[in-house]
Amino acid sequence: MSAEALDLVYPFTGRWLVQNSPADQVPSHGTTRFATSYAIDFVPVDASGRSAVFGLGSLFRPEPPEQFIGFGRSVLAPVAGVVVAVHDSATDHPAYRGLPSLGYAMTQRRRADAGWLALAGNHIMIRTGTAVVALCHLQQGSVQFQVGQTVQIGEKLGRCGNSGNSTEPHLHVQAISSLDIARADAVPIRFSGTLPPAGDIVDL
Template identity: 45%
Template sequence: MSDLDQVTLTLPFRGTWLARNSPARRVPSHGTHLFATTYAMDFIAVRGRRTAGVRDWRTLLATEPPDRFHAFGLPILAPAAGTVVAVHDGEPDHEARRSQLTRVAYAVTQAARARQGAGAIAGNHVILQLRDQRRYVVLAHLRAGSIRVGPGDEVGTGEPLGDCGNSGNSLQPHLHIQVMDNVDPFTARGVPMAFGGYRAHRRPGATPVLVAHGVPHESEIVEPVAGDFPA
């Protein structure tokens, strides 16, 4: 395996999720190589194309409770077999921010959060070392108190790790996932990743496409193919 060979994972959730900050659109996907986020992706649970079941004055002018959002509390699953090497829990789930007014105020404090360490950026998270590889998967922004695994646990593909939350540097409940060549995101490099066996909804009303192996496009809605995970 060369230094940056692509790693293939399984989508770590059930149902339909919207892809954001995709490396299929640009690299580095999050606009920086810091914290090994070069090829990271975000996924937001949707129903239709809506990320939340409520839209009112708070959506335009204020923050919103995270439990308004479809992703909040949904199970996050192991994207591959491996060993849990690090867990961080105890960070609060923040209010969500769809309003541009609240996002501007939040952006001003982003540098300060970065100085506070991994918990302030990734929130509650799990780091999984892939079986027989020196590759590490980070699953971040999990719900406070929801993590079901601990360091040293062996997990199989599709096993529950925790629930989606809004902890850390997060504007609304979503999953952040990335692969690294080192367990420490402050010194690691990001590694390219792809996903196997999913259905992609690329345009409203269009017939979904079955993807055997690929990287979800920006704003594409994806769902794992039935049978990928145990019931």
């Protein structure tokens, strides 16, 4: 990890599965669009490492996000700073696993072309020093801060949701060089000095 990496604290408690980590590859999400090169995803899971029970219906039908244990779980501030952007009105759509996930993946290009809001869904962005930290896919109506307010590390920002470009409730975290997401550079991040690879479970 670069010496210029922005050090954050984990923005949650409980058990979360790491996915799409820049510890494994950069760009972590297979694209540099919207400065996502160093972004990372966290999925809330149970003691068995499952985000939800996977039944026969999961193979063939979209599932309500409420069936996932992480839906509504608290998202905390990973850094102190000033809120510079909030979006809180996007609907939490169904989750897609099994065959429905294939159809959803085929429409991802359309969401990317629609822009940042279509991908991030409900989110909050915090300026700290020379970087802006974005926490995305939050639950509709859950964001508890407004633009211009100051946040401290560990304060509750909102709840984990399934808005934007998301196949199941999870939290997407990234840091960027400016609020202009289309032109910003991606900023490397780490958590308390380390960066977990995909497949690790963070248990706090």
